[in-house]
Amino acid sequence: MAQDPAAPPPADPARSRSSFTPKLVTALQEGYGFGKFRQDAIAGLTVAIVALPLAMALAIASGTTPERGLFTAIIAGFLISALGGSRFQIGGPTGAFVVVVFNVIDRHGYDGLVIATIMAGIMLLAFGLLRFGTYIKYVPQPVVTGFTAGIAVIIFSSQVRDLLGLEIERLPADFLHQWEAYLAHLSSVNFAAVGLAALTLAIILGLKRWRPRWPGFLIGVLAGTLLAFALGLPVETIGSRFGEIPNMLPSPSLPDMSLERIRILLPDAFTIALLAGIESLLSAMVADGMTGRRHRSNGELMAQGIANIGSAMFGGIPATGAIARTATNIRSGAVSPVAGMLHALFLLVFMVALAHLMVYVPLACLAAVLVVVAWNMSEADRFRHLMKAPHGDRLVLLLTFGLTVLVDLTVAIQVGIVLAAILFMVRMAEAVEVQGGVNPLADDDDEDEDSNERENLPPGVEVFLIRGPLFFGASGRLTDVLERVGATPRVFILRLRHVPLMDASGAGTLDAFLKRCQSQGTTVILSGLQPQPAGLMARMGLIRDGAGAPVVAADYRSAVAAARTLIGGD
Incomplete structure (x- = not known):
């Protein structure tokens, strides 16, 4: 097993x-x-x-x-x-x-x-x-x-x-x-x-x-x-x-x-x-x-x-x-x-x-x-x-200090940790990058990616790259970007090589996107999945066999080759 x-x-x-x-x-x-x-x-x-x-x-x-x-x-x-x-x-x-x-x-x-x-x-x-x-x-x-x-x-x-x-x-x-x-x-x-x-x-x-x-x-x-x-x-x-x-x-x-x-x-x-x-x-x-x-x-x-x-x-x-x-x-x-x-x-x-x-x-x-x-x-x-430090850290410091002195230590620790966690999630969400286009966030140091492949994509193929942890704090941002996709492509390559981890909310956002693509007749290719997101998506049924299931490619070059095959097959 x-x-x-x-x-x-x-x-x-x-x-x-x-x-x-x-x-x-x-x-x-x-x-x-x-x-x-x-x-x-x-x-x-x-x-x-x-x-x-x-x-x-x-x-x-x-x-x-x-x-x-x-x-x-x-x-x-x-x-x-x-x-x-x-x-x-x-x-x-x-x-x-x-x-x-x-x-x-x-x-x-x-x-x-x-x-x-x-x-x-x-x-x-x-x-x-x-x-x-x-x-x-x-x-x-x-x-x-x-x-x-x-x-x-x-x-x-x-x-x-x-x-x-x-x-x-x-x-x-x-x-x-x-x-x-x-x-x-x-x-x-x-x-x-x-x-x-x-x-x-x-x-x-x-x-x-x-x-x-x-x-x-x-x-x-x-x-x-x-x-x-x-x-x-x-x-x-x-x-x-x-x-x-x-x-x-x-x-x-x-x-x-x-x-x-x-x-x-x-x-x-x-x-x-x-x-x-x-x-x-x-x-x-x-x-x-x-x-x-x-x-x-x-x-x-x-x-x-x-x-x-x-x-x-x-x-x-x-x-x-x-x-x-x-x-x-x-x-x-x-x-x-x-x-x-x-x-x-x-x-x-x-x-x-x-x-x-x-x-x-x-x-x-x-x-x-x-x-x-x-x-x-x-x-x-x-x-x-x-x-x-940044404004958010100063706010956490002063609020924890003030609550400790004037209210109660228990309240101070609880409020301080919750506020610090919220600030962390906001910063992590802001760190997530989502970009689309023919040549999204080209990586010169990626040995497995050929820039000519990006420039010579067949018509009807759209590419998006996500960089950063895809968790509940960033899932709303991803939804907004994916909603702005223009004409419905025939093949959608979603590059996930730079997504080190994913939680249930991020997987839920991707699931909604996959179902929308399936209803519009768009084939989705997931490129460069890392172990943790791959395991989570498999357990939650996003990666599966059967009609309408996304194609999983090891890297971007393989994804482009698969897209050419799908377009040629049509």
Whole structure:
């Protein structure tokens, strides 16, 4: 039985299984000794020092307690490194989730977030099993930059209260109401908090410039904490707002789940899954670019799904690959996923040993950390660069950014992707060329086409050439051109050599054209069909045996010869 030319090649079972094999297994199979373990341990410790203040700060910004950020970095961080498809990926809480988590907790409580995170984990597992990892990376750049810049603005906005030490009992969730609250409470500014935030920010930025290898976040927070404790500054701390931090992991548990809650939380779960998938694969691609390695997209999605389920069960929040921490891991000399696993274990040690001291950390210092995170997320240079792009891309960028800040992240991503898809289809439709005449779009480099054949076509033969993908966006344009054909020819040569692919709408347009030609007694010759269009047209019955069926020619010269035969036969 002949194979359908449009069908994909059969899958290689061994390659299929390897796409889900954790990179940890691959690294251990390559050989792993004490020297590599030492490199991984140094890298893991370095990343843990960076991640310690970040995990707590991101949890607080997300509207929950600091220990939940630590639980996430420990549980999800370990699972992402142990099971993931990237050799260097560091997982944990990230700024991308701050908006979603804050809104879910505000509307449905922490139990609602746990359910949404577990659902997102199941979705990520499904994405991996269905091999969506290859496609989820293709979210348009204006959409990604628009929502990440919007998230950066929201993160900064959420930290103004702690930066200024404002006395606001409950901070509103949405951007505009937050600033209304800030303006209403501006008279309660705490200048000690402002000073601590400025000091922490100055230390972080100074070390980033002059000592980039030093853990600026930790040093800045530590300096601010020591100063506040030594001087007895009247500022709010982790302990004064949240109480004691536990020095051990909680037991795994699940909240009460019902079909109604699952239905309500489904959009939030999908947003978490989409963000986790995009962010983790972007982080893995960054790691590939820095090291020359290649990650396994679908295996990475599977690990992200398991990690998010585990994080939710142990009292954490959503997790994904963290680009900055992954880059730090690589620069610190990591050679395998063991570094990420050790980073999680070091964080567990820090939590056990230092939980009683973390309560003295001023919230203003953590707010300064998040200001730096927000600035890094904003990708201001990329945003300015995209503002020089075509009008359609700028519209997608600004609309996604505005909707993220003012409306909702889920709406922003949906609208941005739909609008970007529409713009893409319009551009692809405009790229399709349809031209007729005796010598349509002559190709000097076509070895199988003779220009004399075009010039000496017998009377009663019409030629049209189509160049570009024939899909639903371009089918209307093709219809308009074909409708303008003048006198009914005896033979119509339709050149399709430059049509690489065709969808059902394009095939439907051709089918209507073939039936019209058949009713008018015109014979149609299809020239140069490529495999995918040929397979689709055969399945849909456009290429068949019998009266009125089109003639299929291998190339233009054969089509002209067939036309001469048909004219001579008459």
